[in-house]
Amino acid sequence: MNITLTVNGQSIARDVEPNVLLADFLRDHLRLTGTHVGCDTTQCGCCIVHLDGKAVKSCTIFAVQADGSSVLTIEGLAAPDGTLHPVQAAFREHHGLQCGFCTPGMVMMGADIVRRIPGADEQTVRHELEGNICRCTGYQGIVEAIVDAASQGARS
Amino acid sequence: MRNFDYHRPTDIAAAARVLAEREDAKLLAGGMTLIPTLKQRLATPTDLVDLGRIAALKGVRREGNGLVIGAMTCHADVATSPVVREAIPALASLAGQIGDPAVRHRGTIGGSVANADPAADYPAGVVGLDATVITDRREIGADDFFTGLFETALEPGEIITAIRFLLPKRAAYQKFRHPASGYAVAGVMVADFGDAVRVAVTGAGPSAFRLDAMEKALGASFTPGALEGLNPDALELLTDMHASAEYRAHLVGVLARRAVAAIA
Structure with a gap:
């Protein structure tokens, strides 16, 4: 087709x-x-x-x-000039990855969370990440990164 | 996965025609259950009829003293709809507890109800809120719709077009969520319609069912205490690797009391 x-x-x-x-x-x-x-x-x-x-x-x-x-x-998430999406930048800042396998999904979900829920707090982000699994169990940095990016969205 | 012919009708009649003409055609709604089923070859249909392009099947509207939700409305849209949140907040809450956010962006109310998974959330909502399942042929009352494990009153080729809910005075849904799958180990919808109280359970039996004893007790006294000693009989409940029937009977009691406490 x-x-x-x-x-x-x-x-x-x-x-x-x-x-x-x-x-x-x-x-x-x-x-x-x-x-x-x-x-x-x-x-x-x-x-x-x-x-x-x-x-x-x-x-x-x-x-x-x-x-x-x-x-x-x-x-396609970063700007054409290479400027990182706020969630990507926050993952780098907060070391939101270990082996990196889950990272593309975590970042894309993070961008979706930030879009839907500006200012999302830690509990909300953890709840919203129910459908994303990190085999390294490196959730702490991932959650911190998304909370940070969500707070930037709420400010802007 | 076996291959199949893919159809994408833009109206319900065309979808019904394909179902009637093809050897083993299945409807594709959100696909959140069907596609995993196809991957495992638990189903090998010759044809898939995608309902995703039929605009008439989507959306939420108030209609008289009811709320009508199109069959292809996704869980996220029900959970966040201002119309649903105002009319039946318990239903919006239920939709927001299904699966995970990405699944809620695809999964639909019509797909969930037609699939009749014993651990799905919507069956408790449909039965508890005394909803009517509207198809391309007729209307089916909630009490007659779920007939067994993954079985419904739908006839071959019949298509759910919408679900119509009555507005309760108050209602609440409580769920004990399986931590990995997000399905209900048990879930209870309690709805007070003023002249009648309905209590519907999902996750605990082969299909959603009502608890007459709890309904009568709440009709007399709408308090959590009225439900003491009225847990369902474990002999009629499911046992699986996640929970025993006895544990499910206990959970149903706890969840029903929590639901009542939330709105009493």
């Missing part, structure tokens, strides 16, 4: 089988390997991207369902 979608601001047209997951489409067809597949069972959140502005688990969506939509992946 022919699909046309916008990925990180670029219009993309491809022919895909209906059973191709969005995560596999991004990784294998577009070579955007920043989106990770951790559990492949809708639990770990490593595959989170934004579909029409909302955080979704791309391992549990078919690429054909995204036809006509806009997808933002970790590769």
Whole structure:
């Protein structure tokens, strides 16, 4: 099936089988390997991207369902000039990663949290991260980073 | 995953037509249960009919003394809808406790109700709030809808278009959440309609069910204390690796009392 979608601001047209997951489409067809597949069972959140502005688990969506939509992946989150998104900058500042495998999903979820809940406090952020799993258990820095970025959003 | 033919109708009649014509066509709503099921090959449909492009199935509206939620309305939209929060805050709260934020951006009320997972949250809301399931053929009352484990009164090819809720005087949903899956180990919706009280349980039995003894007791005295000694019989509840039937019976009592305490 022919699909046309916008990925990180670029219009993309491809022919895909209906059973191709969005995560596999991004990784294998577009070579955007920043989106990770951790559990492949809708639990770990490593595959989170934004579909029409909302955080979704791309391992549990078919690429054909995204036809006509806009997808933002970790590769497209920073500004074109390389300026980091506030959540990315906060992850660097607060050391919000250890092995890095969950990081793309954590950052994309963090950006979604900051968008929806400016000024989100620690308890809120921990609650909102229920669908993201860090195997290193490095949640402290991740939570601090998102709380910091959310406070910047609330100030601006 | 086996491949399938993908259909994307823009109206309900076209969706019904594909279901009728194809050998083993399944409806795709939010896909939060169906896609994992396909990955495990627990289902191998020949065709998927994606309801995501049917605008008439989305949205929330007040209708007379009721609240109508389109089948393809996602959990996040129900949880944050000012209309739902004003009309039935307990329902908005229930929707906000399903899965995780990314799942709530995709999963839908129609998909959840049609799937009738014994541990899903919405069945307690539908039964507890005396909702009506509206399909492309008829209207089905909540008490007649859930018929067993993953079984409903829906006929082959029948499509849920919306759920209509009556507005209670007060209602509350309490859930004991499985920490990994987010599903209800047990969940209880208590709704007071003035002339009647309804208590509906999910997570504890093969499908959502009401507790007559609790409803009668709350009708006489709407207090947590009125529910003492009225836990359901464990013999009729589920045991699995997460909780025994006896523990679930205990949880149902605790959750029902908490729900009443929250609104008494």
